[in-house]
Amino acid sequence: MVGPEVYEKFIKHYTEKQWGRKATELPTSIIKRLPIRFMFNNNYFNDRYQGIPIGGYNVIIDKLIKTSEVRLDTCYFDNRDYFDRIARKIVFTGKIDEFFNFKFGDLEYRSLKFETEIYPVENYQGNAVINFTDRETPFTRVYEHKHFDFGDQPHTVVTKEYPIISSRKSDPFYPVNDTKNMNNYKKYQQLAYRQSNVIFGGRLGTYRYYDMHQVIASALKTVKNEVETLAT
Incomplete structure (x- = not known):
């Protein structure tokens, strides 16, 4: 898309440092997230609004959880039976492979x-x-x-x-969406389809490299689908 000089200077080494493997082993979707422009517009994306909310994301989160009970330093897996009983539906945004006890092995992050x-x-x-x-x-x-x-x-x-x-003890940030891991993820995805009382979301729950606007759009779409399902 950009020629060898720009690729070597801006993409190759950064990508290999970020992902810990050769760029040729990674899916092209990773770099296609960024727009290619032949002009002096140096914005990150082509979106009309860019940046973070005024006051930061905490302002939004505070409003979202204003009427909810919030527990910190609490692990779902430490008391799974209890949390499964107190709600009709669970929104799970952790690692999907951990949810199913790593049945098909660890996905890479x-x-x-x-x-x-x-x-x-x-x-x-x-x-x-x-x-x-x-x-x-x-x-x-x-x-x-x-x-x-x-x-x-x-x-x-x-x-x-x-x-x-990433290891099982570290915080995972980015799913490694190469062919090997995606084939493995599809096995977990089939198990997830059978969990009618669980909504899997976010980068870890759906094993997708979402940007912030994409994960918000995905959440809104999921809520819309859930409301429409209840209405019928």
């Missing part, structure tokens, strides 16, 4: 490690996120959080993001 530092300066990098596309730099991105919401604090908080191999 990539995880992340974050290193956060506070600097006594107003501005560290002048941007919310900078991606490091070279092979030598061990991290993929550096975030300077105040630029997400136009903060004017006299100091700044900076986070470096390192891609790492």
Whole structure:
């Protein structure tokens, strides 16, 4: 799509660092998420509205759970029978292979490690996120959080993001949607279809590499389908 020079400089090394494997072993859908433009529009996507909500996602989440009971530091699998009994339907957004006790083996995920530092300066990098596309730099991105919401604090908080191999004990972030894993996922998907009282959602529950707008759209569509089903 872009020729060898741009591919080598911006895509190949970053992709292999992020996913821990050769770019040729990954599905093309990963890079097709990004638009190719021959102009000076440097926005990430072509969407009309881009960025994060004013005040951050916490503002939205606080409103969504305002009337709900919320339990932190609670694992569904530690008390599965109890949680299965207290609701007619469960929305499960964890790993689908874990839900079925890894019956067909582990699906592969990539995880992340974050290193956060506070600097006594107003501005560290002048941007919310900078991606490091070279092979030598061990991290993929550096975030300077105040630029997400136009903060004017006299100091700044900076986070470096390192891609790492995911294990059963680490937090999974990205499903590895190569041929091998997708074939395995289809087996779990067949089991999921038989769970009439469980809704599987999110990146982990559906084993899909969603962007934020896509996962929100998927959730809204799922709710619509559920409401229409109840109405009939």
